[in-house]
Amino acid sequence: MAKRFAVLGGYTRGWQDVVDDALPDDDERAVQEAAVTALREELSLISNSESLVILAGSGASLGITNAVTGTTCAPTMGSLWSEVENLASFAKVKAQLSTDPIAARNLEHVLSDAQARLALNPSDLSLETFIAEAEHIVWTKCSFVAEDSDLESHELFLRKVARRSTRLQRTQIFTTNYDLAFETAARRARFNVIDGFGYGGQDFDGASFDLDYVRRRPHEPLALEPSVFHLLKLHGSVDWTASDGGVQKVYGATKPIDPVLIYPSAAKYQLSYQQPYLEFMSRFQIALRQPDVGLIVVGFGFNDDHLSAPIEAALRSNVGLRAVFVSPGVRDGSRAKSLDWIEQLIGKGDRRLTLLEATFDELVRVLPEVPSKEERDAHAERIGLGGSRQ
Structure with missing residues (x-):
């Protein structure tokens, strides 16, 4: 049933x-x-x-x-993580970040970790670039509502x-x-x-x-x-x-x-x-x-x-x-x-x-x-x- x-x-x-x-x-x-x-x-x-x-x-x-097309438009947190995970900027900073949030594929915790580390080291351009690119993905994927x-x-x-x-x-x-x-x-x-x-x-x-x-x-x-x-x-x-x-x-x-x-x-x-x-x-x-x-x-x-x-x-x-x-x-x-x-x-x-x-x-x-x-x-x-x- x-x-x-x-x-x-x-x-x-x-x-x-x-x-x-x-x-x-x-x-x-x-x-x-x-x-x-x-x-x-x-x-x-x-x-x-x-x-x-x-x-x-x-x-x-x-x-x-x-x-x-009938395809789903809105992103899930999982799909957002998949996009962020493929960033070249993420590969550059991955070693600096805590392993547990990455293993859990938790975008919110990974971004929190990156932001905290950038606050301690504002001159780290790699972290700054990663955060900016990850946030751009979030904005882009959430701009899905259109006339169709x-x-x-x-x-x-x-x-x-x-x-x-x-x-x-x-x-x-x-x-x-x-x-x-x-x-x-x-x-x-x-x-x-x-x-x-x-x-x-x-x-x-x-x-x-x-x-x-x-x-x-x-x-x-x-x-x-x-x-x-x-x-x-x-x-x-x-x-x-x-x-x-x-x-x-x-x-x-x-x-x-x-x-x-x-x-x-x-x-x-x-x-x-x-x-x-x-x-x-x-x-x-x-x-x-x-x-x-x-x-x-x-x-x-x-x-x-x-x-x-x-x-x-x-x-x-x-x-x-x-x-x-x-x-x-x-x-x-x-x-x-x-x-x-x-x-x-x-x-x-x-x-x-x-x-x-x-x-x-x-x-x-x-x-x-x-x-x-x-x-x-x-x-x-x-x-x-x-x-x-x-």
Whole structure:
């Protein structure tokens, strides 16, 4: 039988597998159907929270393919390592670096090791060249989104999580990915993106997150546009460049002269508390402390301490937070300790939390559709049209 996904929540009796094939056992089929129904209801509660926060990691991009050839576009850490390993500059510095990260093919640790050694010996041109070439590979391989990229899942995801009632807070999508998947999907699906660069602006200004889109019609009051969301790129973007102490967005096929990215290394935690990343981290922490907040974490393995810590703190202190954590490796033996702890909370009866063993594409399919008439709007209209009671 082909398994679609597996789910663990306060509404299941342990991990519940859900399969595509018809089950001969009526009781087992009923159990699975009940689990899927309960999961959809939980996802609906999360999606309709006053504040909706999404954290999308690398797993949210791994399923992107070329629409013509069907080939996978997004790089994995393994494929990035293979490219870096073949550099002539790597061969020159390999003997200087620690053997364990190299043997483990861990690009993040190898770059961290090289950067630390360069800091101790700034005149080492071999190390400097290797680091620059390795970072260039990361930028190049993550600049894969093009007009022939299949972003159907990302477009549908936006329609399901970002087209909410305008009486609710704008959906905030935080992502560690450098690529332009969400921006391109938003353009194709006719969404407006508030990303810190103003209305089509070029220079980053964190205050622009406090602006919004409204619709103006003759003889009608101003109304908020429904298809708008915030996009906050926690580790930078392939179309950002450093300029005069600030950050600018480049357009078209122009390559940034000085890309603004937090590359894979141990410096991620430190760099995330510098601008413009400080603005994103601040808003991430504030968002998780809202009294009625839904959190969807997808494709994130909890390997970045600077992001894992705020989530864990919110789970401990914010009883108004409901969350689902989605990854194909969410119950692997090698998973992060944070996921062990979340499963323990669920086992102790924490009904706010759900673990979903699924890909980004599978999450998109199981997410409930946007209701044709959001209940909050319908209720407001009933109260407004009914007039005051005598």
